[in-house]
Amino acid sequence: MTRPRVGPMDAxxxxxxxxxxxxxxxxxxxxxxxxxxxxxxxxxxxxNLTRAFAVHARSLEAxxxxxxxxxxxxxxxxxxxxxxxxxxxxRLDTLPGRYPFVLVTPQYEVERLLRRRAxxxxxxxxxxxxxxDVVQDDVGATVVAVDENGDEGDSSVRLRAPWVVGTDGVRxxxxxxxxxxxxxxxxxxxxxxxxxxxxxxxxxxxxVASAGGALGFLAxxxxxxxxxxxWDEALDPGDDRPVALDEVRTLARATLGDDHGMTELRFATxxxxxxxxxxxxxxxxxxxxxxAAHAHSPAGGLGMNTGLQDAANLSWRLAAVVRGADxxxxxxxxxxRHPVGAQVLRTSGTIxxxxxxxxxxxxxxxxxxxxLLGRAAPxxxxxxxxxxxxGVRYPAPPGAHPAAGCRVPDLPLVPGPSGSRLAExxxxxxxxLVGPAEGDPAEVPPGPGEVDAVExxxxxxxxxxxxxxxxxxxxxxxxxxxxxxxxxx
Numbered sequence: 001m002t003r004p005r006v007g008p009m010d011a012x013x014x015x016x017x018x019x020x021x022x023x024x025x026x027x028x029x030x031x032x033x034x035x036x037x038x039x040x041x042x043x044x045x046x047x048n049l050t051r052a053f054a055v056h057a058r059s060l061e062a063x064x065x066x067x068x069x070x071x072x073x074x075x076x077x078x079x080x081x082x083x084x085x086x087x088x089x090x091r092l093d094t095l096p097g098r099y100p101f102v103l104v105t106p107q108y109e110v111e112r113l114l115r116r117r118a119x120x121x122x123x124x125x126x127x128x129x130x131x132x133d134v135v136q137d138d139v140g141a142t143v144v145a146v147d148e149n150g151d152e153g154d155s156s157v158r159l160r161a162p163w164v165v166g167t168d169g170v171r172x173x174x175x176x177x178x179x180x181x182x183x184x185x186x187x188x189x190x191x192x193x194x195x196x197x198x199x200x201x202x203x204x205x206x207x208v209a210s211a212g213g214a215l216g217f218l219a220x221x222x223x224x225x226x227x228x229x230x231w232d233e234a235l236d237p238g239d240d241r242p243v244a245l246d247e248v249r250t251l252a253r254a255t256l257g258d259d260h261g262m263t264e265l266r267f268a269t270x271x272x273x274x275x276x277x278x279x280x281x282x283x284x285x286x287x288x289x290x291x292a293a294h295a296h297s298p299a300g301g302l303g304m305n306t307g308l309q310d311a312a313n314l315s316w317r318l319a320a321v322v323r324g325a326d327x328x329x330x331x332x333x334x335x336x337r338h339p340v341g342a343q344v345l346r347t348s349g350t351i352x353x354x355x356x357x358x359x360x361x362x363x364x365x366x367x368x369x370x371x372l373l374g375r376a377a378p379x380x381x382x383x384x385x386x387x388x389x390x391g392v393r394y395p396a397p398p399g400a401h402p403a404a405g406c407r408v409p410d411l412p413l414v415p416g417p418s419g420s421r422l423a424e425x426x427x428x429x430x431x432x433l434v435g436p437a438e439g440d441p442a443e444v445p446p447g448p449g450e451v452d453a454v455e456x457x458x459x460x461x462x463x464x465x466x467x468x469x470x471x472x473x474x475x476x477x478x479x480x481x482x483x484x485x486x487x488x489x
Contacts, residue, residue: 011037011124011161012322014143016131016174018042020052020107021290021307022167023114027066028315030121032429034322037124037159039145044127052107053219053227054206054301057092058389060099061410062312065426065475068113069099076105077220082206082387090383095390098410098423102206102388104220107304129157134164134177136285163318165287167307170274172292178283184276187297187352191231194248194268197224199261208299208351209255215352216255217298225266229298230255243268273297273352275345281310281334289314294341299351302344305389309474310337316429316473320449329449336394336405347386394476397448401480408471414460425459426475432457434469442468442481 013029015022018040030036055063055072063069078101080093093100119125126147133144143159166174175182202218209216214232221227230251248268249259274295281288290307314333321327385391394405411422414437418425425432433456435441441458447470450456456470470478 011035011159013037013163013165013318014039014141014159014161015165015167016134016143016172017166017168017290017292018111018115018125018127019167019169019290019307020110020114020304021311022165023111023118024062024066024308025165025167025289025311025315025318026123027114027118027121028311028429029319029322030118030123032315032319032322034319036118036122037126037161038118039126039129039131039143039159041130041148042127044125052110052301052304053104053221054305055103055105055110056301056305056388057095057097057099057102058392058407059305059308060103061097061423061475062308063110063113064098064410064423065312066117067427068117072105072109072113073103075109076103076222078102079104079206079220082208090387092384092388094381095384095388096409097390102301104206104222106222110304110308131168131173134166134174134286136164136177141285163285163287163321165289165314165318166292167288167290167311169291170276170295172288174286175278175288175292178286178288180278180280180283180288182276182278182295184274184295186272186274187349188231188273190270191229191273191298192243192248192251192268192270194228194243195221195225195266196228196245196248196262197264197266198226199263200258201226202256202258202260206301207256209257210354211255211257214251214255215299216252218252218256218260226260228252228262243270275349277338277341277345281338282330287314287318287330287333289337293337294345296345296348297352299348302348302387302389306341306344309340309389309392312474313337317449319429320451323451325449325451332448340389340392343386401477404477404479406477408469408475408477412462414462416459418457418459420462422459422471422475425457426471426473428457429473430455430457431473431478432459432471434459434461434471436460436466436468437462437464439466444468444470444479444481447472447478 012034013036015026015038018038026036026038060069080101081089081091128148129145131145135142140160140162141164145157147155147157166172207218217229219227232254245265249262252259277294278288281293289310317329317333320329396402396404413420431447437460467480467482469480472478
């Protein structure tokens with residue numbers, strides 16, 4: 001047996017998995033000065049067409065805070081309403097902020113921009129590296145892997161770093177190595193996903209439809225292509241047979257009431273819909289984010305978005321630890337993001353079960369739900385805030401301003417070196433102290449993980465209010481002082 005060789009470089013952080021979650025995390029860490037190695041089992045250049053396609057408003061805000069949102073908007077289609085069960089629209093055009101819509105764009109476009117940013121910042125990528133184990137001790141962790149690009153007799157790799165983050169999906173090796181269970185269940189064994197051309201495209205809306213317990217979803221996917229996701233237990237041939245165009249047409253007619261003239265199949269597969277969540281997202285020096293931490297059905301298009309927001313919450317904490325902060329700041333990551341992951345499971349699970357419920361009364365229940373959405377504006381607003389993640393709020397720490405943990409809107413700033421909007425100031429990856437336009441900012445205690453308050457970016461607000469806000473790098477309020485500090489929401 002060949003003795004494993006030590007990798008060509010160590011790192012401050014090894015990120016396992018180069019999907020959107022891992023890429024955003026790697027880019028943030030590298031821009032903060034951390035030495036980052038990203039390992040990915042897929043060969044370089046292999047595009048994955050099977051994944052996500054919806055970028056919700058809060059994720060667009062996170063990308064705006066990294067200078068990527070404007071470019072991403074050119075790659076997709078803005079959708080301002082979601083048609084639910086063919087009866088009612090959930091309107092997104094009333095959402096607060098710059099992005100009152102969901103952007104429909106292939107996941108590979110998100111990955112392309114995030115990877116470019118990470119590479120430009122100095123993150124190192126190693127493709128074709130399959131991680132088999134991670135062993136941690138008091139001072140670090142060793143990633144044990146097989147380099148499928150190496151010589152047959154010398155393909156073992158070891159990478160050592162103080163911290164390892166698993167963004168390696170539902171079957172996460174990092175999670176297994178951390179000894180964390182992944183309780184839950186497979187709720188649907190073989191959903192169909194297909195990219196198709198349509199002769200009769202529907203109205204410009206994301207459509208969620210249900211009939212007789214069958215589920216269908218249709219969305220524009222760039223160019224002339226549409227993405228269809230569907231399932232019907234009565235038509236389920238099992239998870240082994242290839243997906244044919246005729247099957248997709250049949251599913252579409254059974255759920256949407258129309259196959260919209262499907263003429264061409266570019267890509268199709270079957271996948272299982274799981275509902276699972278790790279009990280916590282940190283075990284010593286190993287951390288989890290994205291699908292490695294939580295898995296749920298595609299209902300609502302929440303998976304990639306939740307992972308991106310996991311990464312945004314974790315990256316500034318981990319960067320602070322690399323700079324010398326106490327690692328207890330990392331505990332706040334799991335404390336804040338685990339409840340969000342649980343809520344996402346509940347939301348997607350409710351949509352899925354409502355759509356696929358069979359038997360007497362199922363249609364009545366769906367009709368009642370649609371009626372409630374149609375008639376109750378507060379319910380519609382809450383649904384939009386939940387799906388977009390603009391409604392996410394973290395608990396305020398003891399002693400902090402009551403609004404701490406709230407999302408801070410993209411405040412207008414007095415133009416300066418850090419820009420004229422809060423999102424532009426956040427592109428430094430540091431805490432931002434937003435003071436009044438005139439006078440000195442009030443004193444605000446250090447935020448979690450702030451090694452030195454001089455690291456803050458100091459800007460002045462242009463909205464006429466006199467509150468001083470300390471905004472975390474992920475865009476949530478850390479603390480506030482003086483009158484008007486409830487300006488964060």
